[in-house]
Amino acid sequence: MRLKGSIQHKSCADGSYMKEYQLDEPLSKEFFEYLKYFGRVTALEEMGDGYYNFEKPNWFSIKGFAGDTTVEVRFKRETMEITTDFLYLLFSSFKEGADITALKEKEKFRQKRIAELLK
Amino acid sequence: MPVIYLNNAATSWPKPQRVKDVLAESLELPVFGSGRTTGTQGIDYISLAREKAAGLFHADAKQIVFTHSATDSLNIIISGFLKKNRGCHAVATALDHNSVLRPLHEFQRDGILRFDIADFAGGYVSPDTISSLIRKDTKFAVMTHASNVLGSVQDVRAVADILADKDIFFIVDGAQTAGHIAVDVEKIGCDAFVFTGHKALLGVAGTGGFYLKDAEQIAPTRFGGTGTQSSELFQPEDMPEKFECGTQNITGLAALAEGISYVKSRGVADIHAQGMRQTKYLVSRFREAENIRIHHETPGVPVLSFNIEGLSCEDVGFILSRKYGIITRTGLHCAPLVHEKIDGGSGSVRISLSCFTTDAECTAAADAVLEIAENAAKRFNSA
Numbered sequence: 001m002r003l004k005g006s007i008q009h010k011s012c013a014d015g016s017y018m019k020e021y022q023l024d025e026p027l028s029k030e031f032f033e034y035l036k037y038f039g040r041v042t043a044l045e046e047m048g049d050g051y052y053n054f055e056k057p058n059w060f061s062i063k064g065f066a067g068d069t070t071v072e073v074r075f076k077r078e079t080m081e082i083t084t085d086f087l088y089l090l091f092s093s094f095k096e097g098a099d100i101t102a103l104k105e106k107e108k109f110r111q112k113r114i115a116e117l118l119k
Numbered sequence: 120m121p122v123i124y125l126n127n128a129a130t131s132w133p134k135p136q137r138v139k140d141v142l143a144e145s146l147e148l149p150v151f152g153s154g155r156t157t158g159t160q161g162i163d164y165i166s167l168a169r170e171k172a173a174g175l176f177h178a179d180a181k182q183i184v185f186t187h188s189a190t191d192s193l194n195i196i197i198s199g200f201l202k203k204n205r206g207c208h209a210v211a212t213a214l215d216h217n218s219v220l221r222p223l224h225e226f227q228r229d230g231i232l233r234f235d236i237a238d239f240a241g242g243y244v245s246p247d248t249i250s251s252l253i254r255k256d257t258k259f260a261v262m263t264h265a266s267n268v269l270g271s272v273q274d275v276r277a278v279a280d281i282l283a284d285k286d287i288f289f290i291v292d293g294a295q296t297a298g299h300i301a302v303d304v305e306k307i308g309c310d311a312f313v314f315t316g317h318k319a320l321l322g323v324a325g326t327g328g329f330y331l332k333d334a335e336q337i338a339p340t341r342f343g344g345t346g347t348q349s350s351e352l353f354q355p356e357d358m359p360e361k362f363e364c365g366t367q368n369i370t371g372l373a374a375l376a377e378g379i380s381y382v383k384s385r386g387v388a389d390i391h392a393q394g395m396r397q398t399k400y401l402v403s404r405f406r407e408a409e410n411i412r413i414h415h416e417t418p419g420v421p422v423l424s425f426n427i428e429g430l431s432c433e434d435v436g437f438i439l440s441r442k443y444g445i446i447t448r449t450g451l452h453c454a455p456l457v458h459e460k461i462d463g464g465s466g467s468v469r470i471s472l473s474c475f476t477t478d479a480e481c482t483a484a485a486d487a488v489l490e491i492a493e494n495a496a497k498r499f500n501s502a
Contacts, residue, residue: 013450014433014466042434044494048442051494053434063437072437 001025001091007070016061016074023071023091027052027064035062037100038090038107058114059083079114086110120444123480128267128295128422128471129448130317130324135381138321138374145373154346155366164373169359171379175320175387176312177303178330184362185372188327189294189315190218193261195362196290196311196329197222199337200259201231207258209234212244213456214266214273219292220456223261236456237262242271242415246278253281259288264302264312265295268457268469270398270418272300279308288336294318298379299394299420301387304330311337316371319390319473321378326371334358341365382474390474394421397472397481404485408492414461421472424452424461427492432466435491439468443487 002024009019032041032052039056050066057076060083064071073087086106093103124132151161165185173180186192197219201207211219213236226232235252237244249260260282265272275291282289291309293302298319304312310333316326331337339354343364348355355361382390398421405411410428427435436449450466451458458464470484 013453042498044430044438044491044498046497047438047491047494051434051438051442053431063434065441068441074433 001031001094003071003088003091012074015077017077017080018072018074020070020072023069026067026069027071029066031094032066034094034098035090037104058118060087062087079117082110082113082117123443123445123483125470125472125476125480125484126446126448127473127476128318128420128452128469131319131321131473131475133475134321134323134374135378137381138323138377141373141377142323142370145370150369162373164369164376165367168372168376168379171376171383172314172328173330175297175302175379175383176314176330177305181358182330182332182334183328184331184359185326185328185367186362187325187368188317189292189313190327192313192315192327192329193218193290193292194222195340196313196331196337197226197259197261198340199362200288201226202338202340203336204258205231206256207232208254208256210237210249210252210257210260211235212237212239212249212262212273213460214239214244214263214269214271215261215454215456216263216267216292216294217453217455218294219261219263239271239457239460242266242269242417244273244278246274246281249278250281253285253287257285257287259290261290261292263295264291264293265299265418265420265422266415266454266457267295267422268424268452268454268461268467269415270295270420270422270424270471271415272296272419275307275309283308295420295422298382298387298390300391304332316375316378319382320375321381321473322375323371325368326375331358331362334361337362385474391420393474394472394476395419397421397476397478398423400478400481401470401485405488408489408496410496411488411492414467421476423470424467425470425488426462426465426467427488427495429495429498430491432468435468435488438491439484439487443483445484445487 004022004024006019007022012018035054039054042053044051048065054062060073060075062073148161151158169180169183172183223234237248279289289309290311292313294315297314312330316322317324339361342354345360345364347360402416405413412426414424432449436447439445448469
């Protein structure tokens, strides 16, 4: 799955920075299952085709409905520069047999930088 | 998907057709206002808006000052009052908006003000609580007329009586009441009443103002051209020039005048009755679900804040928007002290109605919120 680009953005009341992205294929339950390796996922599976929310504190959150080809991402503004490329990586790496270990290594590297930044 | 707009406490939408028409008409001719042109062929929208606002609030036109917004008004009044009363003590309330809280905190940090916050219970600030915070050097008090989170209308008249006895200047923030409930500044007994144009008065963003009982009480903090007494190099003392300088938002004030006319033609009492009936309906529907927490069930203006157990307010707002086309507002609504008390600072979903909200829209909103709550309960039960 690929993020094709941001179709709108705004500053949110909670201080986060929201970007809505267009995807090249619809969101799925499986995608959010995969995201559980990297943060907390909550779901209302009977809400439409399923509503999902991924939370990764100090990084970003991802909200969306299964079947939709757009997704809302809210970045923590202070760490956005470090986390944006990882967001793209999360989407582009999603496939059966994705190398979670390699992704976790990349996550760890960024987590260290985030911890230093927020110190 | 049609949009159901229930965020009118932020900015009302839609606007009456005649407001949209007058916006266009006001740009058809050059500006005709006193002091800045020899032209007399058109409408002086600023004077018209002033007369309309004065009529709505039962004030004299010379007591009405136009600004950019309610926030702008509060800043002008508070800073102007402090210019004459540097170092004084003030009282505000935990229901107040950041348009009050931030200026007060900034001035306190600068060492030119000290203040106390009156707490609330059950949605209301007790006049006795205000009274208990008054000190020898308390010179002004400021409070919201209706909470923008809870919709609770405060007993400003009782507070005014207490303050008047002690000669304390009283500012009422009417951002959420002007246009929703009848406002008579004489009957309230306040020294200043703040309003905004873009909410229930059905004007456009960038307009607001305040009623000021006695212009001597505050000093001007902005200076510049007024189109009057131009040989004087100090700001005129006349009203409203003392507080209005530079070219006004004439188009916006044309819309405000027409918005007020529309509100008057519909009748404030009738608008209020409709809003209360619809709000009561929403409350009664929300009560059907055990996992919906309504933060104040008897608001006096059509503002309803709630949370659904197990879901963040942002989740609920997102689902309402994306799945149902229902626009609300989520978060702290610029009133952080209210949320500290009602939801631990995590924020709420706020539904706010206007005189254009239909019963069918309320039904759709109630159905949608209940469906989300039902789904949240299922997840909670299965967890």
